[in-house]
Amino acid sequence: MAGKVAVVTGSNKGIGFATVKLLCKKFNGTIYLTSRDEARGKAAVADLNKLGLKPAYHQLDVIDRSSIERFRDHIKKNHGGIDILINNAAVANSVSLYNSYEECKYIIDINYKSLLTIQELLFPLIRNNGRIVNISSDCGHLSNIRNKYWIERLSRKDFSVKDVNEFVDWYLDSMKKGTFNKDDIADEGTLAAYRVAKVGVSALTILQQKELEGRNISVNSMHPGLVRTDMTVGVGFYDIDEAAETPVYLALEAPQSLKGAYVWYDRQVLDWYDYKADWYFKSSTLQK
Numbered sequence: 172m173a174g175k176v177a178v179v180t181g182s183n184k185g186i187g188f189a190t191v192k193l194l195c196k197k198f199n200g201t202i203y204l205t206s207r208d209e210a211r212g213k214a215a216v217a218d219l220n221k222l223g224l225k226p227a228y229h230q231l232d233v234i235d236r237s238s239i240e241r242f243r244d245h246i247k248k249n250h251g252g253i254d255i256l257i258n259n260a261a262v263a264n265s266v267s268l269y270n271s272y273e274e275c276k277y278i279i280d281i282n283y284k285s286l287l288t289i290q291e292l293l294f295p296l297i298r299n300n301g302r303i304v305n306i307s308s309d310c311g312h313l314s315n316i317r318n319k320y321w322i323e324r325l326s327r328k329d330f331s332v333k334d335v336n337e338f339v340d341w342y343l344d345s346m347k348k349g350t351f352n353k354d355d356i357a358d359e360g361t362l363a364a365y366r367v368a369k370v371g372v373s374a375l376t377i378l379q380q381k382e383l384e385g386r387n388i389s390v391n392s393m394h395p396g397l398v399r400t401d402m403t404v405g406v407g408f409y410d411i412d413e414a415a416e417t418p419v420y421l422a423l424e425a426p427q428s429l430k431g432a433y434v435w436y437d438r439q440v441l442d443w444y445d446y447k448a449d450w451y452f453k454s455s456t457l458q459k
């Protein structure tokens with residue numbers, strides 16, 4: 172039971188994989204590489220073993236409630252708790268800038284709604300003084316939203332999870348009904364589902380911080396930069412090892428007083444509520 176525990180979701184490849192790799196070098200404890208597909212996860216562990224690094228492995232599909240429950244039970248039984256949780260798993264469709272309703276629902280289920288199930292099932296295991304890092308995006312800054320009603324509702328410092336859920340469902344509903352208005356989202360409504368989901372992630376982070384404040388657990392969301400991974404079809408100014416540095420900084424080195432913040436890849440803390448700022452994602456940056 173003794174010893175600290177770190178967990179990274181969706182870590183068989185990309186930024187999550189590099190985050191596990193860097194944690195293996197810097198964190199004194201057990202580091203869980205997790206993946207929805209066991210074969211892909213174990214292949215990733217084997218790659219790290221070749222470098223002399225020894226993460227633990229467990230299957231974890233963030234949209235499969237029973238998978239999260241199995242993981243929770245495993246952690247409870249073998250370690251008793253979690254010290255560091257990095258919610259990294261996500262999907263996007265960077266090839267087409269506009270998605271069908273089914274694609275949007277899938278993106279929102281994995282990128283946003285999964286965090287609500289993780290909050291319910293895994294947060295009770297987070298130890299006092301622990302740290303949670305939610306990997307968001309520049310798509311997750313409030314300036315990605317142009318709809319006045321939702322800017323106002325999410326700008327209120329006392330917004331609740333009901334507000335965030337209704338925001339996400341408002342968007343999904345507009346996709347289902349075919350009434351989505353591109354002007355409601357920055358950059359002509361491109362990658363709207365991904366932006367809505369990541370705005371949800373960063374908004375939820377603020378609420379999760381309030382919930383866990385009493386146990387001195389920090390919860391921050393961050394934008395990792397434009398990183399060369401499968402998600403961006405190889406476009407980016409950063410490689411995965413460089414991109415892992417800020418999540419690991421937030422998990423291990425940032426002052427414990429940094430709480431409920433929205434952090435840029437260069438570690439700058441930005442005002443998430445500044446809806447007029449120029450921090451939103453521009454899809455033109457995906458052109459090679």
Ligand SMILES: NC(=O)c1ccc[n+]([C@@H]2O[C@H](COP(=O)([O-])OP(=O)(O)OC[C@H]3O[C@@H](n4cnc5c(N)ncnc54)[C@H](OP(=O)(O)O)[C@@H]3O)[C@@H](O)[C@H]2O)c1
Nearest residue numbers: 181183184185186207232233259260261308397398400402
């Ligand atoms: N790359 C960028 O420029 C960039 C920019 C801003 C934010 N981000 C964020 O950074 C994080 C990592 O992205 P990345 O670029 O490294 O993407 P990636 O290479 O596509 O990796 C995504 C990871 O998430 C996993 N995943 C997807 N659905 C899952 C599920 N249901 N359960 C568990 N794992 C699941 C994938 O597993 P499979 O192999 O099974 O698909 C994969 O391991 C994401 O949160 C992303 O939104 C990335």
